[in-house]
Amino acid sequence: MKNGNVYRVVFRNQTEYHMEIQTFNHVDYLWDEAKAASMQGDEVALFLYRSNILGADLRITNYGGGNTSCKTMEKDPLNGEEVEVLWVKGSGGDIGTLTRKGIAGLYTDRLRNLKKVYRGIEQEDEMVALFDHCIYDLESKAPSIDTPLHGLLPFQHIDHLHPDALIAIAAASDSEAITKEIWGDRMGWVPWQRPGFDLALQLEECLEKNPSIRGIVLGSHGVFTWGDTSYECYLNSLEVIEEASAYIESNLGKKRPVFGGEKMTSLPAEQRKAQAAKIAPILRGLCSSEKSMIGHFTDDERVLEFVNSHDLERLAPLGTSCPDHFLRTKIQPLVLPLEKDEDLDDAQAIKDKLLAAFEAYRTEYQNYYNTHKRANSPAVRDANPVIILYPGVGMFSFAKNKQTARVASEFYINAINVMKGAEAISSYTSLPRQEAFDIEYWLLEEAKLQRMPAEKPLSRKIAFVTGAAGGIGKAIADKLAQEGANVVLADISEERLQEALDTYPQDVAATVVCDVTNPVAITQAMEATALAFGGVDIMVHSAGLAISKPLEDTSEKDWNILSEVLVKGQFNLAQETVKILRKQDMGGDLISIASKNGLVAGPNNIAYGTAKAAQQHMVRLLAAELGKDKIRVNTVNPDGVIVGSKIWEGKWAEGRAKAYGITVEELPAHYAKRNLLHEIILPEDIANGVFSLVGILHKSTGNIINVDGGMAAAFPR
Structure with a gap:
């Protein structure tokens, strides 16, 4: 089932209960009772199943974004005693495709004991290396920076997700007040802080002060939810996202038209694609001034609503709020200074017209780097845009390969949804530029990039x-x-x-x-x-x-x-x-x-x-x-070339065999014998x-x- 009704049993006490109907209109309910029953007793399998179905809905979390976990009791191989183990998505994984090989297993008590050696937020990056000393499962994926956020919370099953609706609330200028308005005392709220050990302590403190909450909204970031079982955690996550989505939907267009209303209409679909096909190679060439890039184009209706709006010029330069968004889309997009129906046949003239816009973007990015860099910051990266918006036509994204370009496009659509929601309920706020820079040029992020495998000879071709x-x-x-x-x-x-x-x-x-x-x-x-x-x-x-x-x-x-x-x-x-x-x-x-x-x-x-x-x-x-x-x-x-060649399926083989006075079956050997190496080609x-x-x-x-x-x-x- 996707959107629809779910029946829940709600207990008042040990003997009294009633049935409640939960309706989902904004997320897909994908839990399959029969499939889950086949995993009964295997909490790790259920946690992976929950992760996969959450990751299947891009409104819930984007590719590679968020993380999930569970805790189980296992036998310690060193002393035979029962110990609690945290199983959590490893570094660089994707919950939608997560498997056993992609998770890390850590001793929960050792992870919590790291509080004894934590020296403060200025040195918190050193904690990542200590995660390896907490490993229980020797086949673990490298633990991610978010590992302590799951370890310090006491719940058996935890979801950290980046739903568009929750990020919209998290990115609203009065996020904390809106969180209170929607959920009252049922949800906690913590202000923006870069992921890491200190944020884990903030979550722990929030829970201690509000022990009855069902989750925590992270300012400018996302949400944490939990449950005693994998199913309860899943349902809790869906309900929180559904409630946030319904609140936003009820406010859309009340204050003012969405994105300030339509400034222009889109070209018809075929004309949009024709314009995109003509300009894509020009954009690719301009985006490839440092390294060759692969492109992706979309004229999704959500993109068109944004790029055709009055608010485009105000919102696009603000950039995105969620770190997962701008790590893939860059801090802000480039808006093309072209008319939607501009004549693109003179490629050189269009290239000359766009060159100034690209040079301005590169200069602005270099200034962003120079203004916010720290003494130990990695060198500036490619200053070309990743996301390019063409009002009336659609959106292009360019990256090192097709998957990365497509995912960047998906992330920017998530960012558009966030801006739309935040503007409907309040006003949108992006992450401060220094905070954004510290995430983009984080030494831990740079180390992850350096660990990427070398590109193949024809990559980017x-x-x-x-x-x-x-x-x-x-x-x-x-x-x-x-x-x-x-x-x-x-x-x-x-x-x-x-x-x-x-x-x-x-x-x-x-x-x-x-x-x-x-x-x-x-x-x-x-x-x-x-x-x-x-x-x-x-x-x-x-x-x-x-x-x-x-x-x-x-x-x-x-x-x-x-x-x-x-x-x-x-x-x-x-x-x-x-x-x-x-x-x-x-x-x-x-x-x-x-x-x-x-x-x-x-x-x-x-x-x-x-x-x-x-x-x-x-x-x-x-x-x-x-x-x-x-x-x-x-x-x-x-x-x-006889073996595997389509040419030889027809009369050509018969003709050549006749010309040489042999049978068709003898052709491979005939051709091999007549070359100097006696090889079949x-x-x-x-x-x-x-x-x-x-x-x-x-x-x-x-x-x-x-x-x-x-x-x-x-x-x-």
């Missing part, structure tokens, strides 16, 4: 691969994705594309149905690529077909289809890709999958061999023309050839790499 639903094209897309790239799979078969897409993790790949013989389809495919990831860096033309016939049997239709797919398709793809590459001004790669047959003559191959030779020479011509743009253009020549071998050109040989253009096992007649000369 976007590859568009034709013929990618199977065979060589799919192998190329797989290889590029394995090396860190985002990939767009283009093919004429929608069914096979979906099958191919299902083999990739979320946020890695996208698909587009594209007939490379149709220039309009190619344009639309490139627009879809810009919408999906912000632009493109690598174009691999792998789509193809093969027809093997002697001269007298080769029809005009045969000639035309080979020329259309292999040659004209490559030409059209190059034209459209280069438009985007020039908008980005970041260089790029064009790769043509040609053939040994373009270099050496063979029987019964007039149309195919000619088309492949044309592809190869077009690569040379493009390399000569595009070098000034730092666009590299190269060729990979396969030969005899696989689609993965061609993919490795492509990777060498885009991931290693950064100063190679106009080149040909033969992946044919060594065919002396085809040596380039």
Whole structure:
């Protein structure tokens, strides 16, 4: 069940009780009694289940935000005695996807005994290292900074969440009074304080002074709720969020119109996407002045309500309030100085117009750093915006990969919800700039960044691969994705594309149905690529077909289809890709999958061999023309890729077998025997050839790499 009614038994005393109905309209009630019953007796499993269903609703907490815990009695392996153990989400985890491997298990009494050595808020960061001395489970994930907030509170099950409604109350200028108005004495309130051991002491003190409360609102931050069982904790969390949401909803528009009312209307949906596709590569190039970025676009109705409002100019510069928000979105967004229906076809003119806005943003960010840095602050980070707002069109986000960009977008939508709620019930207040800086450039946060694994060779790259639903094209897309790239799979078969897409993790790949013989389809495919990831860096033309016939049997239709797919398709793809590459001004790669047959003559191959030779020479011509743009253009020549290749599924195999006087079954061995290395060539071998050109040989253009096992007649000369 999602929104709906939940029946609760409420006891007046040991013998009297009555039924209450709890209605949820603002959160999803996802507790499955049967599923929970299967975990009965395993409190850790129930805590993980509760975490996952809480994390499934982005109104309750955003990706990676908040943390949950439970406490159990376990046998101490050192003395056999029963001890209480705190199980809590580990550092860097996400409650929506939390598993046993992502939690930390600590001796609760040892964690509480750290109060004896705590030296005060100025030295509280040193407490994090001491958490390791409290570890019970040796397979624990690294404990997070929030661990003591769960350990010092006495409850068996605890949720620390970042619901939009609660943060709206927490970020209101009179947050404490509003908390009192909604819940009376049932909820505590503590002012903003950076997460850590001292905040844990503040929560403990709040509970001691108010022993009957059901939770605590954290100023500018979120909420803590609890329960004796996992279910009671879950229900308590939902009820508190529901009550906060209902209060905000009842006040929306009473004081004044939401966000001051609509200042402009949005473009129609198709026009919004068309504008976004045109400008995304320009924005990506500007955002990538220090490091290449991947983009995400949304025209969610909540975004449009905000960016089209009178209050945009006042609220956007204030920045976000919750630390989890601005750590991912930066302290504030960039609002584009463009009309919603502005002519974006002159990319250079638009780039020139936007450059001043970007330079102003970078300067302001540098000033923010210079003004608030401390003696031991890490070096300034990339000063480009993460969130970019385009009134009338939508919102862009740019980050190191698609997931991070998408999550940043989700977080800013949460921030919009917070501003909307806070403005409805009071007035919105963001975190003071010094507090925000101290979170963003926290040494513990910097240490977490330094522990991140090294990026892969093609991280931050976007590859568009034709013929990618199977065979060589799919192998190329797989290889590029394995090396860190985002990939767009283009093919004429929608069914096979979906099958191919299902083999990739979320946020890695996208698909587009594209007939490379149709220039309009190619344009639309490139627009879809810009919408999906912000632009493109690598174009691999792998789509193809093969027809093997002697001269007298080769029809005009045969000639035309080979020329259309292999040659004209490559030409059209190059034209459209280069438009985007020039908008980005970041260089790029064009790769043509040609053939040994373009270099050496063979029987019964007039149309195919000619088309492949044309592809190869077009690569040379493009390399000569595009070098000034730092666009590299190269060729990979396969030969005899029979196993796993779509070409060999048709009559081509029969034609080649006939030409050589052998059977189709004998072709792989035949091709292997005729090359110098006596190797069968696989689609993965061609993919490795492509990777060498885009991931290693950064100063190679106009080149040909033969992946044919060594065919002396085809040596380039």
